[in-house]
Amino acid sequence: xxxxxxxxxxxxxxxxTKPKPGFIISPMKILFDFLPIALFFGMFKYAENHRDWAxxxxxxxxxxxxxxxxxxxxxAPVLLATVVVILATLGQILWLKASGRKxxxxxxxxxxxxxxLGGATIYFHSEDFIKWxxxxxYWVMGGALLIGQLVFKKNGIQKIxxxxxxxxxxxxQRVNLSWVAFFxxxxxxxxxxxxxxxxxxxxxxxxxxxxxxxxxFVAVQAIYLNKYIKPDSxx
Numbered sequence: 261x262x263x264x265x266x267x268x269x270x271x272x273x274x275x276x277t278k279p280k281p282g283f284i285i286s287p288m289k290i291l292f293d294f295l296p297i298a299l300f301f302g303m304f305k306y307a308e309n310h311r312d313w314a315x316x317x318x319x320x321x322x323x324x325x326x327x328x329x330x331x332x333x334x335x336a337p338v339l340l341a342t343v344v345v346i347l348a349t350l351g352q353i354l355w356l357k358a359s360g361r362k363x364x365x366x367x368x369x370x371x372x373x374x375x376x377l378g379g380a381t382i383y384f385h386s387e388d389f390i391k392w393x394x395x396x397x398y399w400v401m402g403g404a405l406l407i408g409q410l411v412f413k414k415n416g417i418q419k420i421x422x423x424x425x426x427x428x429x430x431x432x433q434r435v436n437l438s439w440v441a442f443f444x445x446x447x448x449x450x451x452x453x454x455x456x457x458x459x460x461x462x463x464x465x466x467x468x469x470x471x472x473x474x475x476x477f478v479a480v481q482a483i484y485l486n487k488y489i490k491p492d493s494x495x
Contacts, residue, residue, distance in 0.1 A: 307337035402443030
């Protein structure tokens with residue numbers, strides 16, 4: 261199967277196989293992209309239910325990195341989860357590199373953002389920085405697709421999916437712009453959830469809401485584009 265556009269975690273490349281009729285994305289690609297988010301979720305939930313333990317561990321491990329040197333029980337869960345997502349994203353890159361696979365550009369961008377904003381979250385004891393990370397990444401991806409189409413006359417989605425489908429240029433432009441719109445909406449939605457609800461709710465949305473909306477969007481697009489997929493000529 262071909263690859264979907266890269267995601268928040270991204271999260272980012274798995275081996276390609278020959279395209280099969282009826283599919284335009286690899287579910288494993290999406291799950292691979294969301295792995296750091298799943299680990300972030302797991303650590304946050306565990307630490308949230310063991311706040312005193314989390315505060316002790318965070319102070320012992322991260323005390324030298326944080327302002328004041330002490331991490332409180334209320335902030336420890338998101339700080340520990342932030343460390344986990346940084347390490348998980350770095351681990352994805354190391355695994356891809358060690359296995360000889362190409363590392364997607366957006367995975368490097370994701371690592372840079374999560375390190376920068378995650379580092380600020382840890383040092384300043386503020387979850388605001390890490391909450392902005394998904395939004396910035398969504399908008400970078402959407403912006404890259406939009407600028408590519410309007411300025412450089414390059415269609416990023418066509419480059420990814422073009423081997424599977426033969427579409428009129430107007431349709432490719434619609435598909436590309438639909439991803440631009442999706443990423444823009446997801447960026448705003450992340451901020452709305454982050455600042456309208458509790459951090460725990462935001463963490464739930466970050467995993468289940470983000471993954472669910474991605475699958476729903478891809479499913480709708482797959483139904484729309486399914487008739488354009490080229491059948492596999494191999495026996």
